[in-house]
Amino acid sequence: MEFLKIINPGVLSTIQDLGRKGYQQYGIPVSGAMDPFALQAANLLVGNQRDEAGIEITYPGFEAEILNDCIIAVTGGDLGAKINGTYIPRWKSIYVTKGSRISFDRLCEGCRCYLAVGGGIQVPSVLGSKSTYLRGGFGGYKGRKLQKDDVLYTSPDNAQYFKYAGRRLPVKDIPKYRSPFKIRVILGPQHEHFTPESINTFLSEPYVVGEKSDRMGYRLEGPKLEHVAGADIISDGVPLGAIQVPGHGNPIIMLADRQTTGGYTKIATVISVDISLLAQCKPGDKIFFEEISIEEAHQLLRYQEQVLKQISEMVKLSEDRKFIITVQGEKFYVTVEEWK
Amino acid sequence: MYPHAKYLLAGDQNIVVEIGNDISIDIHKKVRGLFIALTKISGDEIIEVIPTYRSLLVHYNPLLISSHELIRKIKKIEESLEDMELPPARVVKIPVLYGGEYGPDLEFVAQYNHLTPDEVISIHCSRDYLVYMLGFTPGFCYLGGMSAEIATPRLAEPRTNIPAGSVGIAGNQTGMYPIDSPGGWRIIGRTPVRLFTPENEKQPVLMQAGDYIRYYPITLEEYQFIQKAIEENRYRIEVDSIKKEV
Incomplete structure (x- = not known):
């Protein structure tokens, strides 16, 4: 069933899920949502499986016509999401009627947001994923970014998701995206290739996200880092969030569309939960790195897991508080909430 | 180690x-x-x-x-x-059309090494190359074992687009481009074989780490014949399974 038609795709809008798994051994990048927390939350808010595909919208400008009644959620950066000219809340699932216009018109916080629809987005799965890999030209919608007049489809039984309207992320769990960002890292795998002074500099001085940053990686500008004996290593695997430092001394953080292998020393690796935060940094934003232990990183990951689980359990409590009211032939889906 | x-x-x-x-x-x-x-x-x-x-x-x-x-x-x-006993290694035979418009740098590689183009081809085809790993782009193989006799430095100015299937030399390495991409390798030929097939979920890439590649020269007619067979989905690549040291 038709979900929406693109009126304006904005700077860069692509279909992304949680990426391809198991194909890096063949040199095939993972891709997937840059901000995996926001995508998973968006999916759970509309009642999808958390690894369903959504639209990753980078910067304001995106505009589309909703082609059928559906339930949607917008999460991640605040790009000024509007339905028919009225701002809508992020991190909350809402019911939208056929013919509505969704638009994003100002950059308030972060730089990319996720639009999920109850029933998911129907594009062919390539190598086990709906994610778009732009450089390879495969996955997502025809292997490319969305363009004007593209029509996206959702599941024909999308009405079964209407009951999830009103789900929201508790305010305390809504991430804030404000520069300067504190990004936590675990040192290594090649931190021993750097001078102790450089490790100190890396963990204390601010770095600025450079203009040449994209889904593959963020190039940082700041104090240069020095190697003990050369910047090159025998090529090895590059994990998500690896901070590699080529000979010029400026760090590059490897992200969703990164190459699977590389030959530069890696001073540190961003912890899983802060990948999402990092994904909302835009060129010009400041970053401070902070070292933490792997135990702390795992603790934070478990907490994030709980937050996501709570969203999926939310509906069971309030399912019986949802009603359909018909006014002069027009259907409205309403939720009765307690006033506190 | x-x-x-x-x-x-x-x-x-x-x-x-x-x-x-x-x-x-x-x-x-x-x-x-x-x-x-x-x-x-x-x-x-x-x-x-x-x-x-x-x-x-x-x-x-x-x-x-x-x-x-x-x-x-x-x-x-x-x-x-x-x-642990390792399974036998596969030797995958890759047909290559050397020189001409498909291998624009063959002449240069020959001149640089004081050889004739035919000698370059015969040296390039004389060894089995071990696939150490895959990376860089989908299906790209890091190969070992090329003869130093045909080693040639990269282009000073990389080309903006090298067609998929191109076979090249960079320093003392040889390799193939599985997808169209920019690059600075000296291109000596091209294979009609598809090295990356994203639609094939079970085996999206032809080569795997631990395999060996053996190149053999083909004519333009053979190239076109294989290309047609691939398009019609009736081409089977030749693979030997031999017990190598690895």
Whole structure:
């Protein structure tokens, strides 16, 4: 069933899920949502499986016509999401009627947001994923970014998701995206290739996200880092969030569309939960790195897991508080909430 | 090769298992053995493994297993590796149309090494190249074993687009471009064989780490014949299964 038609795709809008798994051994990048927390939350808010595909919208400008009644959620950066000219809340699932216009018109916080629809987005799965890999030209919608007049489809039984309207992320769990960002890292795998002074500099001085940053990686500008004996290593695997430092001394953080292998020393690796935060940094934003232990990183990951689980359990409590009211032939889906 | 592998943390979801710090057949053999053993472990604790020249990157799910437990598990496998018999290596035969518009740098490679183009072709085809690892782009093979007689430096100015299937030389390495991409390799020929097929979920790339490549020269007619056979889905690549040292 038709979900929406693109009126304006904005700077860069692509279909992304949680990426391809198991194909890096063949040199095939993972891709997937840059901000995996926001995508998973968006999916759970509309009642999808958390690894369903959504639209990753980078910067304001995106505009589309909703082609059928559906339930949607917008999460991640605040790009000024509007339905028919009225701002809508992020991190909350809402019911939208056929013919509505969704638009994003100002950059308030972060730089990319996720639009999920109850029933998911129907594009062919390539190598086990709906994610778009732009450089390879495969996955997502025809292997490319969305363009004007593209029509996206959702599941024909999308009405079964209407009951999830009103789900929201508790305010305390809504991430804030404000520069300067504190990004936590675990040192290594090649931190021993750097001078102790450089490790100190890396963990204390601010770095600025450079203009040449994209889904593959963020190039940082700041104090240069020095190697003990050369910047090159025998090529090895590059994990998500690896901070590699080529000979010029400026760090590059490897992200969703990164190459699977590389030959530069890696001073540190961003912890899983802060990948999402990092994904909302835009060129010009400041970053401070902070070292933490792997135990702390795992603790934070478990907490994030709980937050996501709570969203999926939310509906069971309030399912019986949802009603359909018909006014002069027009259907409205309403939720009765307690006033506190 | 280190007496025992080094285990390095790479964030909170990945561990590097480093076998040594150079490129050698022995290290490759251990990487391959460990890779095969790790991919046989059932369950969701290990998400995926990337084998490389001298290490493996193990991506795990920390909600299911701690890094300590995982390292203990891998160390145990490492100990039993000596007794493990590796499956025979595949030798994949790759047809190449050398020279002309498909191999614009063949003449240069010949001149640079004081050889004739035919001599370059015969040297390039005389050895089996071990696929140490895949990376860089989907299906790109890092090969070892090229003769120093045809080594040639890269282009000073990389080309903006090299067609998929191009076979080239960069320094003392040879390799092929699985997809159209920019690059600075000296292109000596092209294969009609598709090296990356994203629509094939089971085997999206032709080559795998541990395989060998054997190039053989073909004529333009043969190139077109194979190309047509591929389009009609009736081309079968020639593969030998031989017991190599690896």
